[in-house]
Structure formats: structure tokens, C-alpha cells
Amino acid sequence: MTGATVRRPPARVAIVEDHTLFADSLDLALTMEHYEVRRVSVRGTNSSLASVQATVLAARPRIVLLDLDLGHLGDGARLIAPLAAAGLNIVVVTASSSRARWGECVHLGARKVMSKAQPLNEILAVVRKLSRGSVVMDVAEREALLHSWREQRGEKQRARARLERLTRREREVLGLLVEGRTVREIAQQGVVSEATVRTQVKSILAKLEVSSQLAAVGLAHHVGWATPDH
Incomplete structure (x- = not known):
């Protein structure tokens, strides 16, 4: 109509x-x-x-x-x-x-x-x-x-590349830090000295280009890093 x-x-x-x-x-x-x-x-x-x-x-x-x-x-x-x-x-x-x-x-x-x-x-x-x-x-x-x-995706890709630099043992230590374990607890679990764990943590921080354990844990969370099985 x-x-x-x-x-x-x-x-x-x-x-x-x-x-x-x-x-x-x-x-x-x-x-x-x-x-x-x-x-x-x-x-x-x-x-x-x-x-x-x-x-x-x-x-x-x-x-x-x-x-x-x-x-x-x-x-x-x-x-x-x-x-x-x-x-x-x-x-x-x-x-x-x-x-x-x-x-x-x-x-x-x-x-x-x-x-x-x-x-x-x-x-x-x-x-x-x-x-x-x-x-x-x-x-x-x-x-x-x-x-x-795109900027955040680039940042995450660079962070993942730094995580790939870690050795198997360093990935294990970082995984335990992510779980909230202390250096003493990590040393007891691995049957090694605390000094050894501190050296490993120092290497992790250097490879991840961060200045503290808290920053390393934060970076791992930020990129959704999967902690390795212990």
C-alpha cells in the first residue's frame, strides 16, 4: 500500500x-x-x-x-x-x-x-x-x-623470549617462587644450600632483566607462564 x-x-x-x-x-x-x-x-x-x-x-x-x-x-x-x-x-x-x-x-x-x-x-x-x-x-x-x-603483545613476546633463556633448574626455581616458596624452602626441597639457590635466583633475575624476586614472579604471571612440574 x-x-x-x-x-x-x-x-x-x-x-x-x-x-x-x-x-x-x-x-x-x-x-x-x-x-x-x-x-x-x-x-x-x-x-x-x-x-x-x-x-x-x-x-x-x-x-x-x-x-x-x-x-x-x-x-x-x-x-x-x-x-x-x-x-x-x-x-x-x-x-x-x-x-x-x-x-x-x-x-x-x-x-x-x-x-x-x-x-x-x-x-x-x-x-x-x-x-x-x-x-x-x-x-x-x-x-x-x-x-x-599490539604494544602489550610485543612486550609479552619479549618477556617470553627472556624466560626461554632460563635453564631447566632455573625454571624449576622460578616455578617454586611463583608458588610462594622461600629460598630456604627451595633449598630444603632440592637438598642444596641456600647459597646455591640464591646464586640461581640471581641468574634468573639477570636473564629476565628484573631487579627482584617479586618482579620475576610478576613477569611470569603477566605472560601466563606455565610453571614446570616438579
């Missing part, structure tokens, strides 16, 4: 969020704006990232509001690439303030990354734009986040 207004069905939005109160707030606000909301549970003991991914895909949402910290399921960032590849618009809403981590999400395919500290209206504004097919991140913001991610 000429002049008739064609109404589009409401956009479907999936919420993948570990924090119940925050998810409730999103659900209520979106429902009041007539979006079709699908809550995806991440708390079940039998749930996994694979099951969450399958549930989201089965719901066929246009937009996914995704948290990064999914409790026992781990890092929600692992869902970004497969969901984005399926054509879904991923908006990461996170408590993390790490610009490098935000940049990683953009690299993986997120359309936008937002802080949970931002007003709810700002999150809704992004959903509205995506539902209209509008751009939600300008080139400058995207490049700045990707730059932060």
Missing part, C-alpha cells in the same frame, strides 16, 4: 553476563525499549564456553552484549571470534579497564568495547545504533585500542 509504514521486527539482543544484577538491569532497560532479549546462562555446573556459544547461535540474535569475566567459564573473549564470524554484532561490556585487553577484543571482532562503569543509557545508545546498522566506533578509537593491544 502506497505510503504505508513498514515496521521492522525488534532487534534480538543476547546477554552473556556473569553478574546477575547487571544482567537484570540490561534486560529490563532493553525490554522497556521493546528489544527481544535472550539471557544466556553461564552459571550452570554443566555449562562451558562451547555450550554458551551454541546457545547464543541458536538464539540468532543481532547483537550480543558480552562480559569478559564469565566466572568458572573463564575468559569471554574466546567467544568473540566465532560469534563475530557468524555475523553477530558483539559489544563487550566489561569491568576491565585495560586498554590492551579492549584492543584484543576489537582485534577478535568486537564492534565496540565499553566499561560497566559507563551510564546504562550509553550502552543502550550503542545497541540502538547497531540495530540501525550504524557505525559505533570511529577509526581513531579503533586504531588507538589496537595500538595498545
Whole structure:
């Protein structure tokens, strides 16, 4: 009919969020704006990232509001690439303030990354734009986040290269330091003198280019270094 207004069905939005109160707030606000909301549970003991991914895909949402910290399921960032590849618009809403981590999400395919500290209206504004097919991140913001991610990735690669310099025994000692063992405890476990362990620790610090045991442990945690089996 000429002049008739064609109404589009409401956009479907999936919420993948570990924090119940925050998810409730999103659900209520979106429902009041007539979006079709699908809550995806991440708390079940039998749930996994694979099951969450399958549930989201089965719901066929246009937009996914995704948290990064999914409790026992781990890092929600692992869902970004497969969901984005399926054509879904991923908006990461996170408590993390790490610009490098935000940049990683953009690299993986997120359309936008937002802080949970931002007003709810700002999150809704992004959903509205995506539902209209509008751009939600300008080139400058995207490049700045990707730059932060690339810088951190480079730092981690250089740190891992330094960790590769360690001998087998030095890796064992560093692993024990990461576990919180003292020099005395490491010496007793290895049936060696404390002086020997201190010499090994000194070598570890030199190879990792750090000035303290605490910094060495921090570097290992920063790159996700896996401690060797003792």
C-alpha cells in the first residue's frame, strides 16, 4: 500500500553476563525499549564456553552484549571470534579497564568495547545504533585500542623470549617462587644450600632483566607462564 509504514521486527539482543544484577538491569532497560532479549546462562555446573556459544547461535540474535569475566567459564573473549564470524554484532561490556585487553577484543571482532562503569543509557545508545546498522566506533578509537593491544603483545613476546633463556633448574626455581616458596624452602626441597639457590635466583633475575624476586614472579604471571612440574 502506497505510503504505508513498514515496521521492522525488534532487534534480538543476547546477554552473556556473569553478574546477575547487571544482567537484570540490561534486560529490563532493553525490554522497556521493546528489544527481544535472550539471557544466556553461564552459571550452570554443566555449562562451558562451547555450550554458551551454541546457545547464543541458536538464539540468532543481532547483537550480543558480552562480559569478559564469565566466572568458572573463564575468559569471554574466546567467544568473540566465532560469534563475530557468524555475523553477530558483539559489544563487550566489561569491568576491565585495560586498554590492551579492549584492543584484543576489537582485534577478535568486537564492534565496540565499553566499561560497566559507563551510564546504562550509553550502552543502550550503542545497541540502538547497531540495530540501525550504524557505525559505533570511529577509526581513531579503533586504531588507538589496537595500538595498545599490539604494544602489550610485543612486550609479552619479549618477556617470553627472556624466560626461554632460563635453564631447566632455573625454571624449576622460578616455578617454586611463583608458588610462594622461600629460598630456604627451595633449598630444603632440592637438598642444596641456600647459597646455591640464591646464586640461581640471581641468574634468573639477570636473564629476565628484573631487579627482584617479586618482579620475576610478576613477569611470569603477566605472560601466563606455565610453571614446570616438579
